[in-house]
Each structure stands twice: as structure tokens, then as C-alpha cells.
Amino acid sequence: EPEVTQTPSHQVTQMGQEVILRCVPISNHLYFYWYRQILGQKVEFLVSFYNNEISEKSEIFDDQFSVERPDGSNFTLKIRSTKLEDSAMYFCASRAPGLAGGPREQYFGPGTRLTVT
Amino acid sequence: AQKVTQAQTEISVVEKEDVTLDCVYETRDTTYYLFWYKQPPSGELVFLIRRNSFDEQNEISGRYSWNFQKSTSSFNFTITASQVVDSAVYFCALSDYNSGYSTLTFGKGTMLLVSP
Numbered sequence: 327e328p329e330v331t332q333t334p335s336h337q338v339t340q341m342g343q344e345v346i347l348r349c350v351p352i353s354n355h356l357y358f359y360w361y362r363q364i365l366g367q368k369v370e371f372l373v374s375f376y377n378n379e380i381s382e383k384s385e386i387f388d389d390q391f392s393v394e395r396p397d398g399s400n401f402t403l404k405i406r407s408t409k410l411e412d413s414a415m416y417f418c419a420s421r422a423p424g425l426a427g428g429p430r431e432q433y434f435g436p437g438t439r440l441t442v443t
Numbered sequence: 444a445q446k447v448t449q450a451q452t453e454i455s456v457v458e459k460e461d462v463t464l465d466c467v468y469e470t471r472d473t474t475y476y477l478f479w480y481k482q483p484p485s486g487e488l489v490f491l492i493r494r495n496s497f498d499e500q501n502e503i504s505g506r507y508s509w510n511f512q513k514s515t516s517s518f519n520f521t522i523t524a525s526q527v528v529d530s531a532v533y534f535c536a537l538s539d540y541n542s543g544y545s546t547l548t549f550g551k552g553t554m555l556l557v558s559p
Contacts, residue, residue, distance in 0.1 A: 359546070369547075370549070371547060374546055376545075382542070384546075419488075429538060429544045431478060431490045431493045432547060434487060435487070437486055439486075
């Protein structure tokens with residue numbers, strides 16, 4: 327069964343450093359997302375991406391964050407200058423085009439645990 | 444604005460007991476979609492069900508069942524004859540017109556602990 331993959335599974339970085347989190351969405355999906363989950367808290371939406379541009383973003387997704395689909399398979403989240411409070415699990419998700427019955431479910435990757443020291 | 448409330452932070456049951464996880468949502472839209480996801484200890488988010496606001500039929504899938512009540516804005520999830528492998532955090536989520544039917548607004552999750 328096709329699945330969303332993410333690398334690395336765990337990333338440790340120092341405050342102020344840039345990190346790039348990588349995702350490979352399911353191949354026939356057209357909508358891509360990043361969410362984050364601070365330890366023990368709920369999953370929060372960061373950004374959605376469709377047709378090579380950002381379609382929605384949350385207040386969390388400030389100028390320090392950017393997303394890119396550099397080729398036909400990868401979808402990346404970059405944090406330019408990491409802060410301690412960026413420590414969280416980052417989930418990538420993708421979904422197929424909608425049906426007559428509306429948008430389909432999102433499928434999530436296993437997550438990348440980012441630790442900022 | 445949309446909101447999802449899962450009032451139960453943690454539930455502990457003994458194997459074979461039935462358990463219901465509550466989910467109450469808020470939205471101003473008449474068309475919306477509700478979801479349940481499971482997050483086992485390994486951390487991934489596993490899709491369980493999607494339901495649109497026009498379909499109020501309850502759904503059963505094996506030991507899982509979902510009760511959608513528009514009148515009370517609830518979308519509760521019942522596990523029958525729980526098993527240890529059901530131990531996980533369960534998230535209810537909402538997608539509506541305000542979010543472009545795209546983003547998911549999650550509740551805080553309910554941690555279910557099933558002991559042998």
C-alpha cells in the first residue's frame with residue numbers, strides 16, 4: 327500500500343541553524359501539508375500546498391518557514407533559523423484530488439522529531 | 444472559527460470492555476467533514492474514518508463504530524471489546540469551508556490505555 331515517507335526520523339540541531347525536513351508524498355496525490363505536534367499536545371496545521379504554491383498557512387508558519395516541491399516527488403519544509411520552541415514532531419501529509427463527495431482524507435507520514443538545543 | 448473538543452484526556456479500560464471516545468465540534472459551515480485518526484505509541488497518525496456533514500448514518504467497521512449526531516455537534520467513536528493493541532491517542536478532526544475544506548483542525552486527543 328502506498329505511504330507517505332519522511333526523512334530523517336529524528337533531527338537534532340542547534341538554535342539558529344537551518345533545517346530541512348523531507349517528505350515523499352503518495353505518488354498520485356496533489357495536495358500536500360505540514361503539521362506539527364509539540365510533545366503531548368495536539369496536532370497543529372502549518373501549511374498546505376497545491377499546484378506549486380501555498381494555498382493556506384497558519385499563524386505558526388511565519389517568515390522562518392518555507393516549503394518547496396523541488397522535483398516531482400519530494401516536498402520539503404525548511405526552517406531558516408531554528409528556535410527552542412520549534413522542537414516538535416513534524417508530520418507531512420498528502421491527499422488525493424477530491425471526489426464529488428468532497429475532499430478526501432489526508433494520509434500522514436511517520437513524522438520527523440526535531441530537537442533544537 | 445472551527446473548534447474540536449475532546450473532553451476526555453485519558454481513559455483506562457480493561458481488555459474486552461467497550462469504550463466510547465467523545466468528540467464535539469464547532470463550525471459555522473453547513474458543509475464540513477469529520478475525521479478520526481489513531482496515534483499509536485510509535486507516533487504515526489493512522490486514518491480511521493471520514494464523514495461528511497450530510498451523512499448522518501452511523502458506521503460500523505469491525506469493532507469500531509461511529510455515532511454522528513448533528514443535533515449535538517458530536518461525532519463519537521466506540522471500540523467494542525477493546526484490545527491491548529487499541530492503546531493509542533485518538534484524535535478527532537474537522538475540515539470545513541472556512542479552512543478551504545483542506546486543512547484539518549484537530550482536538551487535543553484522548554489517550555486510551557487498554558490493560559490486559
